[in-house]
Amino acid sequence: MVVTLEVSAKETVAEGVVTLTLTHPAGARLPDWTPGSHIELVLPEGTIRHYSLCGNRWDAYTYRIAVLREPLGRGGSSYVHDALRVGDRVGVGGPRNHFPLVPSEKYLFIAGGIGITPLLPKVRQAELLGADWQLLYGGRTRASMAFAEELAAAHGERVRIAPQDECGLLDLVSWLGTPRPDTKVYCCGPAPLLAAVEAACAHWPPYTLRTERFTAADRSAPVRDTPFEVELRRTGRTVTVTPEVSVLDAVRRVGAEVLSSCEQGTCGTCLTPVLQGRPDHRDSILADHERAANTCMFLCVSRSCDDRLVLDL
Known part of the structure; x- marks a missing residue:
């Protein structure tokens, strides 16, 4: 469901980064959220973009998001920076959380650039719970790193600010140290950082590392290039999915009402329970153990390993 909220504040917090504070026009309470949640921002000209909630x-009664200007993007961030004003109204869907903070004695947080946004609430939650945590925060320059000063001032030695022009690339191996079973690692940032962190954590215990991506990961070819059937258990309908058609489009053709947004496997809007069969997971959200469970899939990009899938639709 999309609700209409008002831009009650807009602030520049770093080079190329603005924050928006969103409130209900009538002052109503907003849906609760948990650290790692994001919302879908529906701009007045119809563009839909996803942003992590980074406020309190x-x-x-308020949501806060941070928006990085992306000159090579599709125009959404430019609209936010150049056209959106305090008092304007926007549509908001969610919140949804596919990057939750799981219980742990210790946390290591790693942020690259605007990837700090989903980690801010996690840092606050870890602090509130009394957990042992540290944050490594990298960016192009100190001036481009949103919230860096307030993080350093509030948390001292727990936070390491490492601009690339001053420190070079993040020394992940040294910072992560020896694999530890009592520690969870959370990372958000550009694809090269995520790849480097995944490599550095390759020998850590399973399910230690959790990441969030702003863009879809590179996908290999599907497991199968032949048609398969999808049964919609609740309606009793069955549809054949051919190689050139997504599962999302196929089930919609037979009447399934499935919400979607990014259609790239990054936002999580089209998450659907799987009752039978093995999905060919092609999203950029699920962790390895969640993929192995085969209890859900993202219909916009994922397909099937078997001749037949049964969905809870």
Whole structure:
């Protein structure tokens, strides 16, 4: 469901980064959220973009997001920076959380650039719980790193600010140290950083590392290039999915009402329970153990390993 919220504040917090504070026009309470949640921002000209909530989760009346200007993007960030004004109204869907903070004695947080946004609420939650945590935050320059000063001032030695022009690339191997079973690692940032962190954590215990991507990961070819059937258990309908058609489009053709947004396997809007069969997971969200469970899939990009899938639709 999309609700209409008002831009009640807009602030430049770093070079190329603005924050928006969103409130209900009537002052109504907003849906609760948890660290790692994002919302879908529906701009007045119809563009839909996804942004992590980075404000105070205990403030029930405001949402805060941070938007990086992306000159090579599709225009959404430019609209936010150049055209959106305080008092304007936008549509908001969600919140949804596919990057939750799981219980742990210790946390290592790694952020690259605007990837700091989903980690801010996690840092606050870890602090509130009394967990042992540290944050490594890298970016192009110190001036481009949103919230860096407030993080350093609030948390001292727990936070390491490492601009690339001053420190070079992040020394992940040294910072991560020896694999530890009592520690969870969370990372968000550009694809090269995620790849480097995944490599550095390759010998850590399973399910230690959790990441969030802003763009879809590179996908290999599908497991199969032949048609398969999808049964919609609740309606009793069956549809054949051919190689050139997504599961999302196929089930919609037979009447399934499935919400979607990015259609790249990054936003999580089209998450659907799987009752039978093995999905060919092609999203950029699920962790390895979630893929192995085969209990859900993202219909926009994922397909099937078997001749037949049964979905809870």
